[in-house]
Amino acid sequence: MRKLAMISALLFVAASLVAGTSLNGATLRSPDDLRLGRIGVLQGTIHERYAMKAWPEATILQYQSPSDLLLAVKSGKADAAIYSDDELMVMLRQNDDLAVLGDELLATPLGMGFRYEQTELRSAFNNFLRDIKADGRQDAMVRYWMKEGGTRMPEIPASAENEVLRVGIVSDNGMPFCALIDNRLTGYSIELLDRFGLYTGRKITYVNIEFGSMIAALASRKIDMIGAVMAITPERRKKVAFSDPYYEQGANLFALKKNIASLPQPSTAGSVKDGKSFLAGIAESFRSNILLENRWQLILEGFRTTLVISVFSALLGTLFGALVCFMRMSRLNVLRVSAGVFISLLRGTPVLVLLMLVFYVVFASVNIDPVLVAVIAFGLNFAAYSAEIFRAGIEGIDRGQTEAGIAMGFTGPATFYFIVLPQTLQRILPVYKGEFISLVKMTSIVGYIAVQDLTKAGDIIRSRTFDAFFPLIMVAALYFFLSWALMRLLEYLEGMMAPKHRNRTVAA
Amino acid sequence: MIQIKHLSKKFGALEVLRDVSITVRKGEVISIIGPSGTGKSTFLRCINLLDRPSGGSIVINGVDILDPKADVPAIRRKMNMVFQSFNLYQHLSVMDNLTLGPVKLLQTGRQEAEKKALELLKLVGLAEKADSFPDELSGGQKQRVAIARCLAMEPSIILFDEPTSALDPTMVSEVLAVIRRLARDGMTMLIVTHEMKFARDVSSRVLYMDEGVIYEEGPPEQIFDNPQKERTKIFINRVRSFNYRIASPDYDLYAMNAEIELFCEKQILPLKSRQSLQLLVEEVLQICADTLRSTAIELAITHSEKTGEIKLLVESGGAEENILESAALPDELGLTIIRNLTRSIAYKRDGGQNRLTLILKEQ
Amino acid sequence: MEFQIQKETAATVVAVIGRMDAVTAPEYEKKLAGMMDEGEKNFIIDFGKLDYISSAGLRALLMTGKRVKSLGGLMLLANIGGAVKDVFAISGFGTIFPMHDTVQSALGAAEE
Ligand SMILES: Nc1ncnc2c1ncn2[C@@H]1O[C@H](COP(=O)(O)OP(=O)(O)OP(=O)(O)O)[C@@H](O)[C@H]1O
Ligand SMILES: [Mg+2]
Numbered sequence: 001m002r003k004l005a006m007i008s009a010l011l012f013v014a015a016s017l018v019a020g021t022s023l024n025g026a027t028l029r030s031p032d033d034l035r036l037g038r039i040g041v042l043q044g045t046i047h048e049r050y051a052m053k054a055w056p057e058a059t060i061l062q063y064q065s066p067s068d069l070l071l072a073v074k075s076g077k078a079d080a081a082i083y084s085d086d087e088l089m090v091m092l093r094q095n096d097d098l099a100v101l102g103d104e105l106l107a108t109p110l111g112m113g114f115r116y117e118q119t120e121l122r123s124a125f126n127n128f129l130r131d132i133k134a135d136g137r138q139d140a141m142v143r144y145w146m147k148e149g150g151t152r153m154p155e156i157p158a159s160a161e162n163e164v165l166r167v168g169i170v171s172d173n174g175m176p177f178c179a180l181i182d183n184r185l186t187g188y189s190i191e192l193l194d195r196f197g198l199y200t201g202r203k204i205t206y207v208n209i210e211f212g213s214m215i216a217a218l219a220s221r222k223i224d225m226i227g228a229v230m231a232i233t234p235e236r237r238k239k240v241a242f243s244d245p246y247y248e249q250g251a252n253l254f255a256l257k258k259n260i261a262s263l264p265q266p267s268t269a270g271s272v273k274d275g276k277s278f279l280a281g282i283a284e285s286f287r288s289n290i291l292l293e294n295r296w297q298l299i300l301e302g303f304r305t306t307l308v309i310s311v312f313s314a315l316l317g318t319l320f321g322a323l324v325c326f327m328r329m330s331r332l333n334v335l336r337v338s339a340g341v342f343i344s345l346l347r348g349t350p351v352l353v354l355l356m357l358v359f360y361v362v363f364a365s366v367n368i369d370p371v372l373v374a375v376i377a378f379g380l381n382f383a384a385y386s387a388e389i390f391r392a393g394i395e396g397i398d399r400g401q402t403e404a405g406i407a408m409g410f411t412g413p414a415t416f417y418f419i420v421l422p423q424t425l426q427r428i429l430p431v432y433k434g435e436f437i438s439l440v441k442m443t444s445i446v447g448y449i450a451v452q453d454l455t456k457a458g459d460i461i462r463s464r465t466f467d468a469f470f471p472l473i474m475v476a477a478l479y480f481f482l483s484w485a486l487m488r489l490l491e492y493l494e495g496m497m498a499p500k501h502r503n504r505t506v507a508a
Numbered sequence: 509m510i511q512i513k514h515l516s517k518k519f520g521a522l523e524v525l526r527d528v529s530i531t532v533r534k535g536e537v538i539s540i541i542g543p544s545g546t547g548k549s550t551f552l553r554c555i556n557l558l559d560r561p562s563g564g565s566i567v568i569n570g571v572d573i574l575d576p577k578a579d580v581p582a583i584r585r586k587m588n589m590v591f592q593s594f595n596l597y598q599h600l601s602v603m604d605n606l607t608l609g610p611v612k613l614l615q616t617g618r619q620e621a622e623k624k625a626l627e628l629l630k631l632v633g634l635a636e637k638a639d640s641f642p643d644e645l646s647g648g649q650k651q652r653v654a655i656a657r658c659l660a661m662e663p664s665i666i667l668f669d670e671p672t673s674a675l676d677p678t679m680v681s682e683v684l685a686v687i688r689r690l691a692r693d694g695m696t697m698l699i700v701t702h703e704m705k706f707a708r709d710v711s712s713r714v715l716y717m718d719e720g721v722i723y724e725e726g727p728p729e730q731i732f733d734n735p736q737k738e739r740t741k742i743f744i745n746r747v748r749s750f751n752y753r754i755a756s757p758d759y760d761l762y763a764m765n766a767e768i769e770l771f772c773e774k775q776i777l778p779l780k781s782r783q784s785l786q787l788l789v790e791e792v793l794q795i796c797a798d799t800l801r802s803t804a805i806e807l808a809i810t811h812s813e814k815t816g817e818i819k820l821l822v823e824s825g826g827a828e829e830n831i832l833e834s835a836a837l838p839d840e841l842g843l844t845i846i847r848n849l850t851r852s853i854a855y856k857r858d859g860g861q862n863r864l865t866l867i868l869k870e871q
Numbered sequence: 872m873e874f875q876i877q878k879e880t881a882a883t884v885v886a887v888i889g890r891m892d893a894v895t896a897p898e899y900e901k902k903l904a905g906m907m908d909e910g911e912k913n914f915i916i917d918f919g920k921l922d923y924i925s926s927a928g929l930r931a932l933l934m935t936g937k938r939v940k941s942l943g944g945l946m947l948l949a950n951i952g953g954a955v956k957d958v959f960a961i962s963g964f965g966t967i968f969p970m971h972d973t974v975q976s977a978l979g980a981a982e983e
Contacts, residue, residue, distance in 0.1 A: 400595035407556055408609045408661060409585030418612060423599045761894050783923065783954050790925045794893055839933075841962055842926035848961035 109245030113226030302457030317382025648679030891928030912944025
């Protein structure tokens with residue numbers, strides 16, 4: 001009996017995890033109805049803190065990007081979510097099954113972030129702000145981006161000076177502040193920053209960083225200023241010197257229309273329209289996610305970046321892994337122990353942590369291409385694993401093989417090269433291939449250090465099209481294709497290594 | 509060709525070789541015999557420096573190989589080794605196993621090396637296996653390929669470390685035949701082996717190793733038929749005889765038969781002799797069934813390589829009696845069989861023991 | 872030791888396989904005794920697949936032979952070769968039982 005009860009309890013939990021204990025029917029009248037609900041927020045924003053205070057008993061779900069937030073609400077994982085009102089307006093314009101719930105929750109001032117010692121730069125920005133307020137330019141900008149929903153960047157000449165100003169932004173933040181349109185950064189923030197560049201006579205370089213890593217990037221001098229949409233809060237003030245507010249931003253709750261009681265329910269006719277044709281739906285998704293605004297370029301770029309990072313970190317990792325393996329098997333204690341420590345350390349560190357450490361600590365004050373950082377971090381990780389694979393492979397070869405070579409008159413290295421190595425390669429390739437594929441998939445976290453890889457490209461597109469599923473599926477398919485292609489390549493190399501034996505065993 | 513003086517080898521505190529000195533001349537075939545663990549393999553491995561000696565000197569063709577300046581790989585090329593476990597290169601075909609050394613080390617052209625390899629494979633009777641891989645060969649075939657691989661390097665000395673110990677008994681002779689042929693052709697060889705008959709036939713000199721030294725050395729006739737020293741005698745006798753103790757009438761007939769079989773295989777006795785021997789032993793024990801209730805019986809079988817004579821010795825304690833005469837069985841069947849199988853039966857009371865000696869008829 | 876038993880009209884053919892020695896001879900006796908208890912009394916023993924026989928095996932043959940006789944039955948030995956034949960020869964056993972080269976000829980003899 002008890003067993004049965006336990007199983008049914010488990011099943012219930014599982015079912016609710018899958019379906020979510022989602023609200024059935026139009027049950028949300030006001031924000032108060034969320035007391036025990038699930039509320040999505042962007043991680044690390046003031047929305048998150050607000051939600052925790054306002055609905056202490058609710059489940060607060062944290063998401064990394066606005067598109068994830070949207071996805072959560074649309075798929076019923078969250079009953080409602082909080083988002084900045086200007087961006088929300090854009091989002092609602094493209095998703096007619098969503099609506100705002102209740103009144104504005106809070107209004108927060110936004111500011112550009114600097115390090116405290118950058119007083120000069122900060123006051124320059126404040127002066128700039130005062131100027132554009134005075135001559136009405138700011139009002140015009142707010143009107144164009146916020147009220148009219150504009151999507152075209154005005155032509156602002158880049159400063160002729162050579163001095164570079166690196167500004168951290170979140171490229172998939174979303175309109176009206178910052179988004180990639182036609183592969184060009186567009187939005188209120190970008191116009192403001194471009195104009196500031198012109199004002200101070202500096203060339204602006206945008207660095208795309210996850211919002212959560214923004215402050216770390218500023219502190220470690222990866223960037224000179226935070227240009228992302230960041231609310232001024234007392235906590236952040238401890239780390240960041242903010243400019244005067246350049247915008248006052250509100251935030252609202254939004255939810256699926258069908259869950260909001262006060263709204264007229266979307267008629268069933270709507271679903272007829274949705275279901276007009278599955279194929280037509282796909283064609284439309286294809287058009288908006290790939291063709292529109294030349295988004296395919298973004299994907300191509302991302303695909304290339306993922307490929308480059310995967311292949312080069314595998315190469316680096318293999319070479320370095322071979323070296324570490326050599327050290328690990330050396331007769332010298334120093335080498336053996338240090339290789340052992342290296343292996344355990346790297347295998348014990350989550351790759352994401354390793355990636356951040358390399359980027360924000362090791363190369364903190366070096367201006368280095370983040371792709372290179374990714375190659376180094378993944379290469380180090382791969383080295384630790386491949387070193388152990390190599391060692392197991394080499395140690396798995398019977399000592400007699402080496403002895404036969406030596407006894408025949410080969411030198412030690414020649415014996416290794418002609419006899420041990422080929423057998424080792426034959427043995428380890430299956431494991432090595434598996435490790436390589438997981439490396440390819442592992443690279444999808446490089447977004448954390450401002451690299452636009454395939455995953456990030458998908459996120460950026462999602463942030464523009466607010467299509468919850470198509471970009472994800474497309475990205476998944478592309479990863480699959482990439483893994484498959486690389487696998488075939490490895491198999492080809494494998495075939496070249498032992499052509500005779502392979503043919504024979506196949507024929508036999 | 510090889511002069512070894514005061515060679516010693518320690519593994520940590522374990523002193524495996526203490527003081528080994530020997531000179532090997534060109535064309536000699538030297539068998540090395542001795543109990544397990546006395547350093548026979550270690551001795552061979554020291555000669556080509558697979559194990560580094562702890563002391564002494566080894567001079568090969570006038571070169572002191574322990575001199576740090578000596579080109580050891582070059583010396584090894586002239587002195588190849590055949591291992592107990594074959595050690596064929598697993599990733600290479602038989603042909604490539606044979607050509608790898610010549611092509612990479614002797615700078616022989618590939619075509620020439622392959623031609624030579626094919627000749628050698630013919631020599632060991634495996635030409636049709638040239639394209640096979642080691643894991644497709646039987647143990648005996650592997651070892652013959654290993655010998656051919658060795659010959660491909662055109663060595664002037666070959667070291668064999670128990671070349672047949674890892675083989676099924678049925679495959680021993682094919683490998684030994686190849687080595688015999690090399691001996692006939694005048695190859696200089698050092699062979700560690702447990703095949704006594706083979707050692708006797710093939711060697712010009714036999715080394716008996718024990719306690720980390722060459723305990724006795726001499727021509728095969730001396731070592732096998734007339735060993736001079738105590739330990740050699742014991743060893744030779746033990747190798748040549750089979751001893752089995754039976755302490756109850758419910759003895760395990762099949763376990764004993766299996767051991768007799770093993771002994772016969774080692775002695776390379778013909779199938780007919782094996783069957784006769786098993787029958788003889790079973791009949792004797794049948795007759796002894798009563799005796800076994802009160803006392804144990806010691807069986808010993810010996811085989812003389814020189815005369816080919818197979819002798820069964822039955823020893824029992826208890827009161828003086830010739831068990832064959834006190835037969836407790838209702839009929840004479842067993843006794844008839846015993847009489848017909850043997851050439852002579854002798855009974856003797858000796859040192860409080862009944863000792864029955866039966867000599868098998870020539871088959 | 873194993874047996875292969877085949878009933879013919881004239882007799883039951885028992886093929887003995889393997890070794891007939893001190894350990895296995897009693898099995899043979901038991902087997903034949905069992906069949907006699909079931910009313911069988913004519914036997915042809917096929918030695919074609921027997922590798923080895925010792926006096927214990929011969930003795931078992933004798934014992935069953937005696938019992939067959941007392942039942943008024945018949946026991947013929949057939950197909951004896953190789954090592955087994957040698958043992959028959961050196962023990963003088965061959966003269967005790969009628970021996971046939973093949974099972975067929977033994978069957979023919981049994982029918983008469
Ligand atoms: N690499 C090693 N490290 C430590 N001890 C070793 C090593 N190689 C051999 N020995 C020891 O040295 C002794 C002699 O070994 P060796 O293999 O030379 O004997 P062997 O006469 O060839 O015996 P067998 O007839 O069993 O092959 C053994 O006690 C063995 O345990
Ligand atoms: Mg050995």
